[in-house]
Amino acid sequence: MTNGQLPTVYHRTPLGCIHHADSLDVMERTGTASVDLIMTSPPFALTRKKDYGNEQEDAYLEWFRDFAEQFHRILKDDGSLVIDLGGAWKPGLPERSLYHFKLLIMLCEEYGFHLAQEFYWWNPSKLPAPAEWVNIRRIRVKDGINTVWWLSKTPWPRASNRRVLQPYSESMKTLLSNGYRAKLRPSGHDISEKFAIDNGASIPPNLIAIPNTESNSGYLRYCKEKGIKAHPARFPAALPEYFIRMLTDPEDMVFDPFGGSCVTGEVAERLGRKWICVELVEKYLQGAKGRFETEREPPKPRTSKRDEGYYRVAHPGLLWNGSDERKSAPLPEDGGRRRPALIRRTETDAGRETDNRTASIF
Numbered sequence: 163m164t165n166g167q168l169p170t171v172y173h174r175t176p177l178g179c180i181h182h183a184d185s186l187d188v189m190e191r192t193g194t195a196s197v198d199l200i201m202t203s204p205p206f207a208l209t210r211k212k213d214y215g216n217e218q219e220d221a222y223l224e225w226f227r228d229f230a231e232q233f234h235r236i237l238k239d240d241g242s243l244v245i246d247l248g249g250a251w252k253p254g255l256p257e258r259s260l261y262h263f264k265l266l267i268m269l270c271e272e273y274g275f276h277l278a279q280e281f282y283w284w285n286p287s288k289l290p291a292p293a294e295w296v297n298i299r300r301i302r303v304k305d306g307i308n309t310v311w312w313l314s315k316t317p318w319p320r321a322s323n324r325r326v327l328q329p330y331s332e333s334m335k336t337l338l339s340n341g342y343r344a345k346l347r348p349s350g351h352d353i354s355e356k357f358a359i360d361n362g363a364s365i366p367p368n369l370i371a372i373p374n375t376e377s378n379s380g381y382l383r384y385c386k387e388k389g390i391k392a393h394p395a396r397f398p399a400a401l402p403e404y405f406i407r408m409l410t411d412p413e414d415m416v417f418d419p420f421g422g423s424c425v426t427g428e429v430a431e432r433l434g435r436k437w438i439c440v441e442l443v444e445k446y447l448q449g450a451k452g453r454f455e456t457e458r459e460p461p462k463p464r465t466s467k468r469d470e471g472y473y474r475v476a477h478p479g480l481l482w483n484g485s486d487e488r489k490s491a492p493l494p495e496d497g498g499r500r501r502p503a504l505i506r507r508t509e510t511d512a513g514r515e516t517d518n519r520t521a522s523i524f
């Protein structure tokens with residue numbers, strides 16, 4: 163249910179517009195099958211402690227139903243819905259919420275969406291959190307990914323992976339220059355000579371590595387100049403850019419119903435797509451407007467020269483050294499229920515040092 167007010171146009175550009183409104187009100191006035199891509203990151207927070215049940219997860223699903231219905235209606239048959247969702251912990255527990263998986267299942271099983279592909283956005287710069295489970299009790303590892311559900315109205319949305327190719331890795335370049343002998347892999351996969359053909363670039367996996375470390379963008383400079391607080395939960399521009407490139411053509415319509423600082427609109431404008439962003443909270447739009455006020459350079463990927471655009475994940479086992487676990491402390495018998503008095507640093511401790519007097523998730 164919305165307040166039914168007419169959505170206000172907050173800002174217009176040659177290709178798009180920002181509405182200061184409830185996106186349900188905007189969608190109710192949007193034509194059926196008129197949008198090529200819905201690219202969005204909805205709000206979510208599990209904030210209150212509950213003693214039982216999944217009340218908050220269920221409330222979230224109920225809240226989402228009106229949006230799901232409108233998304234399905236306004237999307238073209240060959241269009242896509244891309245939803246970025248951070249995972250969540252159950253309040254006060256080292257247990258994950260299932261809300262994003264439940265949402266995916268609800269969208270597919272009750273609203274008729276198809277899962278074109280699931281993506282994982284890995285943020286290599288994410289700090290270990292929640293500190294209580296990760297740094298203090300050491301019973302969970304850090305949560306470094308968001309799930310990104312790519313959904314569609316049929317199993318055949320318009321898409322091309324040619325738009326998101328990535329440079330060959332150094333080892334692939336070596337293999338291409340030294341030549342490759344076709345052979346059967348241990349998995350039984352038959353790799354033919356075609357594997358060694360240099361196609362100029364490689365097809366990316368469904369893991370997208372983007373550090374969320376924006377610190378000197380046009381948007382942030384604008385906010386600073388005007389004394390505006392930047393939106394606290396922005397996604398990096400490369401995330402919507404990936405899907406806008408892969409799933410739309412110039413002049414297609416891109417819609418972000420949870421616009422925030424309107425990153426999606428900025429990227430769509432730069433790529434020549436039409437777009438609409440809707441945001442409920444006016445203060446977030448004050449900064450969003452700055453994204454369109456001056457000519458901005460497209461952001462460059464922030465990577466060190468040494469890594470040449472690649473982010474590295476350690477192969478598990480680099481520190482295992484045989485049966486080393488016998489030398490480290492035994493597993494906590496209570497599963498970590500009791501908070502350790504001191505942080506004991508073992509030989510294999512490679513995590514960040516934490517001060518357990520201040521770090522807490524409660």
Ligand SMILES: C[S@@+](CC[C@H](N)C(=O)[O-])C[C@H]1O[C@@H](n2cnc3c(N)ncnc32)[C@H](O)[C@@H]1O
Nearest residue numbers: 184185203205396397420421422423425441442
């Ligand atoms: C996770 S943020 C999106 C951030 C955005 N992707 C960015 O990078 O700036 C979700 C936003 O949805 C907005 N929102 C929540 N409910 C809404 C609604 N019914 N209509 C429009 N915006 C809404 C919130 O105010 C919040 O700014």
